[in-house]
Structures are given as structure tokens and as C-alpha cells.
Amino acid sequence: QLQLVESGGGSVQAGGSLRLSCSASGRSFHTYAMGWFRQVSGKEREFVGVIDVYGGSTTGLGSVYGRFSISRDNAKNAVYLEMNSLKPEDTAVYYCAAKRLRASISQSEYEYWGQGTQVTVSS
Secondary structure, eight states: OOEEEEEEEEEEEEOOEEEEEEEEEOOOOOGEEEEEEEETTTTTOEEEHHHHHHHHEEOGGGGTTTTEEEEEGGGGGGGEEESSOOOGOEEEEEEEEESSSSSSSGGGGEEEEEEEEEEEOOO
């Protein structure tokens, strides 16, 4: 079982950067694929990206391609979402999530979720 805690959210002006962290407590973190999702108030949560157990990552949204990147540090039980060139439309609550083994873009497959961290980008 994992417990996930996101941090690093906040308010930033358009064009700025933020680095979100997700810290995991529990065993065998290295066996979990870690996903990032985001949700705008009143809208469905959407897939942002995922990093697999080997460290290979992909971002799922065309709108964040080239601006967001994901990394992990298994020694620290942590995963990161680096967000650059932020836009007002990136404003959302960002969640990290964990699932065993294979990476997935489907949020229904994720077993564990953090509480989310708010990111607000002003124009």
C-alpha cells in the first residue's frame, strides 16, 4: 500500500515554471508506475503523463507536450512533474497516482491517489 502526498503547487504568472513533487510512503515504490492527472473545477480529471517503473515517461496531453516532463527518484520514493512555459489553461488541481507495474493512461487503473495540489497560472 502507498500513501501519496503532492507538493509544490502555487500561483505563478504565465510563462513561469513550477515543479510538483509527489512523495510516496510504503513499500516497493519502484514497482509502481506513477501518473499525473489534473482537474479543472467542474470538469473531468484528465491524464497529464506517466512514468513507468524503468523511468520511461510520456506526456499524454498535446497541450503540454514539450513543456511538461516527468521524472522519478526511487531512492527518495518520489516522482516529479516539471512544468515550464505555463499557461492560464494549465490552472488545475494536479494529482499523482500509482499503479502496479505497467504504465497506463486510464485513471481507473490507478490504485492510489494523492490529495492534489493547486496550480494557478495568471495571465
